[in-house]
Amino acid sequence: MKAWILAFVTLAFSNNALAGMLIPVDDIFRDDSIFSMKLSPDGKHVFAYENNVLTKRNLMSVFDxxxxxxxAIHNDLVIDYEWIDNDTVYVETNSHRGFIELDFSQQEPVGKWQVIGTSGYVISALPDVENTMIYVHTPGSIDEKHLIYKITVEQLMTRNFAQAELLDSGLDDALLYYYDNNNATIMAVSGDRKRKELKFWYKRTNKWRLFWKTDQNIEFIPVGFLNxxxxxxxxxxxxDHVALVKFDIKTQTLGDVIYKHPMYDLASAQLNPMGQGVHSVTYLEHGIAKTExxxxxxxxxxxxLNKNFDKQHVSIIGESLDKKTKLLATSGSDNPGQYFYLPAEQGQAKKIAARFPSMDLFNLNPSKTFKVEVEKDTFVEAIFTQPQDYDNKVLLVYPHGGPVGVRDIATFNRDVQFLTNRGYSVLQVNFRGSAGFGKKFTEAGKGQFGKLIEHxxxxxxxxxxxxxxFDHMCSIGSSYGGYSAVMLAIKKPEQYQCIVSMYGIYDLMHLFNASNYKTTQQFRDMVSEVVGDFNDDLQAVSPFYFAEKVQAPILLIAGKKDEIADFEQANRxxxxxKQLNKDVETVFYNDVxxxxxxxHGDRHQFAYIDNFIRRKLNLPYATGANASMLESQERNILLKGYNLDDDSNAFRQRFDAQFDDDLDAQIKALEEQDRIDAEREAQAQKEIQELLNR
Structure with a gap:
């Protein structure tokens, strides 16, 4: 066992980051160290699913x-897990399901893994019932119904379903089951693909009752029983907005609004036990989650909590059965995530883990949101992130993908933090069509490619x-954002000095005939709803037909196996x-x-983007205490390449010529770093295995 240092805080952050340090590309483009955490029913332990970045193995661990x-208890790729009682955790992995029995009687907790020898899944751990759960036993063939049991761990492990309590023999065409713990109610969702219809069911006595059916375009999420x-x-x-609404089961009608925000869609809600009203609602305000x-x-x-964790979103992600001990999570645009333990006596919170601890070494850049009036009494929200240390005076306009039903949020964003750390300011806009601002706002973006959105x-x-x-401005984006990056520069060529388009669309007509499937009426109807009707008018908003208006250097990035923005879009x-003798570079990835x-692909991609912008704008490498080392490392990344096609590999010739004098030294340094990394990984694997064997 290794003791780890718990930082006792007075619920305030202290900044121990190293000012002026540049973030290595392989430090920011990597998995989180902590994926999730859950508090035991008695509030004494925390079960965590985490990632060891050295061994590249996923671990299940117990925190005290x-x-x-x-x-460390076990290593595997975890899909889901849940405390069954204070010493039993149900775990679903990519290969099997089972229980980890925890023994806390020794100096260190010991976990015993037991595999369930039958198919199914847990829908409730019944936290107030010791050693018991609600389990859906899935059929051995498609003709059999699901069986829903109230069952103990021992009964499930021995497949003793005869002694378990059969709650129901299942529902025809059920897609999933879930359980309302507050009101001891089984609920289910079934679907009809032909009708594009979802049906919602509940069962509290001996009969399934249909309480709602809807097409899949209508937001309808059951939260729980009010009575x-x-x-x-x-x-x-x-x-217009997603609201928390009463629903009369007998008349099948929506009734009074319980809570509705005037500007934002609700993202979630929680109820107290039946008859005790609403516990909380959550929505995104200025791109940050807010819970009331x-x-x-x-x-x-x-x-x-909000007062002491200033400018951070704080959420209670777990609490003991007596509701006295709590597990907290904090996050923000400059905070990838921290976990805190708030004991029953409600004293000082203890920091028990960081979601992304390597980022604690660096100054991350906070984002701020602002409103823009785009028409009379119509506003959109934008997010602006500016570098705190080195500033190269370049603004990157970074539209999001989608474009309809998607949005940017003001939380930790790897792309934004890497770019701002390199000196760029980043602007993101939740234009009309973005999600979270109501139906009318979202609908307003449909059919507005190259029009209202870019406006x-x-x-x-x-x-x-x-x-x-700013001294310079460039456009950058992926998917629809790639399309928009090009259209912005076509519409206002005097403003943009470079363009980066990743996985973009350039010929809207081609969306309707890129493959046999995409010529079907069903697919065309789906695309038309977002893009607009399939006719010659789409040429007027397709960058391909206005390529002569591209004045700035442009970088096209694409995947040769892309079936959303087909590779032919970028290739054409x-x-x-090139036919027009434009300044164009391409990075086309095989098997992407x-x-x-x-x-690895993201590291290469963003190292190349930074290099491209600096070359085209004649900018020096970013300033920082570790700048020389990182510039060398990123050269190596570019020299090695990543899954590039033959045409894109031509960039290596440019770098070979540029760095010919130190190429051998760079390759030797790369090989030496690979050797050191391999030794570290082997040692870390040895230590983890020793922990698991104890």
Missing amino acids: PVKETKT SKELAVLSNKDH YFSTDDITLNER DISLAVEQIRQQYQ MKYRL AHGHHNW
Whole structure:
């Protein structure tokens, strides 16, 4: 066992980051160290699913906040886990399901893994019932129904279903089951693909009752029972915004609004036990999650936490059965995530883990949001992140993908933090069409490629440029954002000095005929709803047909297996730009689809983007105490390449010529670093195995 240092805090952050340090590309583009944490029913232990970045293995660990220790229990790829009681954890991995029985009687906790020899899944750990759960036993064939049991760990491990309590023999066509612990109610969702219809069911006595059916475009999320006759649901059926609404089960009608925010869709809600009203609602305000509570005690605690964790989002992610001990999570644009243990006596909180501890060494850059009036009484929100240390006076306009039903949020963002750490300011805009601001706002973005969306972005750009001075401005984006990056530069060529388009779309007509499937009416209807009708008007907003208007150097990044923005989109755009003698560079990745499936690709991609912008704008490498070392490391990343096609590999010739004098030294340094990394990984694997063997 290794003791880890728990930082006792007075619920305030101290900044121990190293000012002026640049973030290595392989430090920021990597998995989190902590994926999730859950508090035991008695509040004494925390079970964590974490990642060891050295061994590249996923671990399950037990934290003891009082003793300030952490013990590795098992390693595997975890899908889900849940405390069954104070010494039993149910775990689903990518290969099997089972229980970890924890023994706390020794100096260090010991975990015994037991595999369940039958198919199924837990829908409730029944936290107030020792050693018992609600378990859905899935069928051996598609003709069999699901069986829902109230069952003990011992009965499940021995497949003794005969002694377990059969709660139900299942529902035809059920997609999933879940359980309302507050009201001891089994609930289910079934679906009809042909009708694009979802059906919601509940069972509290001996009969399944249908309480709602809806098409999948309507927001309808059951939250729980308000009383025996009414449900609380999140819905936007009769309102512009997703609100918390009463639902009459007998009449199948939505009733009074319980809570509705005037500007934002609700993201979630929680109820107290039946008859005790609403516990809380959550929405995104200025791109940051905000939770409102309804009881005096909860409001008081929330105010205290928000006061002490200034400018951070604080959420209670777990609490003991007696509700006295709590597990907290904090986050923000400059905080990847911290976990705190708040004991029953409600004294000082203890920091028990960081989601991304390597980032504690660096100054991360906070984001701020602002509103832009794009039409009379119509506003959009934008997020601006500015470097605190080195500032190269370049503004990157970074539209999000989608574009409809997607949004940017002001939380920790790897892309934004890497770019701002390298000296760039980043502007993100939740233009009309973005999610979270109501149906009308989202619908307003449909069919507005190259029109209203870019209008909104341009107004946000004007507003930020009135407040800050920049020497250069470039556009950058992925997917729809890649399309928008090019269209912005076509519409306002005098403003943009470079363009970076990742996995973008350049010919909207081609969306409708890129493959046999995409010529079907079903697919065309789906695309038309977002892009607009399939006709010649789409050419007027397709960058491919206006390539002659591209004045700035442009970088096209694409995956050759992309089936969303088909590779032909980028390939044809490349040939058209070259035909026009434009300054175009391409990075086309083999075996990559609509973005990378591992961090190596992201590291290469963003190292190249930074290099491209600096070369085209004649900027020096970013200033920092470790700048020389990182510049060398990133050269090596570019020299090695990553899964590039033959055409894109031509960039290596440029770098070979540029760094010919020190190429051999760079390769030797790279080989030496690989050797050191291998030794570290072997040692870390040895230490982890020793912990697991104890």
